[in-house]
Amino acid sequence: RFNRQRWEDSATSKRDAPFNVLHVASHFRFSSGQPAASWLYFGDKSHLTLAEMAESKAELSGFDLVTYSACETAKGGGREAQGEEMESLGAITQRKGAQAVLATLWKVADASTAELMASFYRNRAESRLNKAQAMRTAQLSMIEGKGERHRWRHPYYWAPFVVMGNWR
Numbered sequence: 001r002f003n004r005q006r007w008e009d010s011a012t013s014k015r016d017a018p019f020n021v022l023h024v025a026s027h028f029r030f031s032s033g034q035p036a037a038s039w040l041y042f043g044d045k046s047h048l049t050l051a052e053m054a055e056s057k058a059e060l061s062g063f064d065l066v067t068y069s070a071c072e073t074a075k076g077g078g079r080e081a082q083g084e085e086m087e088s089l090g091a092i093t094q095r096k097g098a099q100a101v102l103a104t105l106w107k108v109a110d111a112s113t114a115e116l117m118a119s120f121y122r123n124r125a126e127s128r129l130n131k132a133q134a135m136r137t138a139q140l141s142m143i144e145g146k147g148e149r150h151r152w153r154h155p156y157y158w159a160p161f162v163v164m165g166n167w168r
Contacts, residue, residue, distance in 0.1 A: 011058035021065045022067070026070045032086065033080060035050035035051040050087070053089070060097040061097030066101050069113050074160075075105055104160040109157060116158055
């Protein structure tokens, strides 16, 4: 079970693992202008606030891609107490060194997100597409609504996913 301690360990230790993708399938709560009230939930019911993440020593430069398949992870905005614009989870992740972040602009549905993520990673592995092409192809397959995907044709299900940073 992925929890806050495992996230912190993987984000702060020297990375010599054979993989360079981190996928966090969880829940995220966004509260405009309030980084201490916006947090990423973990499987053990712990959480990490945006304020804590911004201040952490997390070093994510070993990751070519960090994916957050959770609600509103690309959403920022609102003014913090100091008057500064609040960064999104995706933006903070990039600032911490991740080459690219796959994040969401609004609330997402679990079943359609799982299908989209499976298609995205399959496109990357089997077709050798770059991140942007793989996401585009996965989104087009949702739009076309083949098979079980017909119920997820509406943009609500596929449009909130954006690739930030290095799209290759």
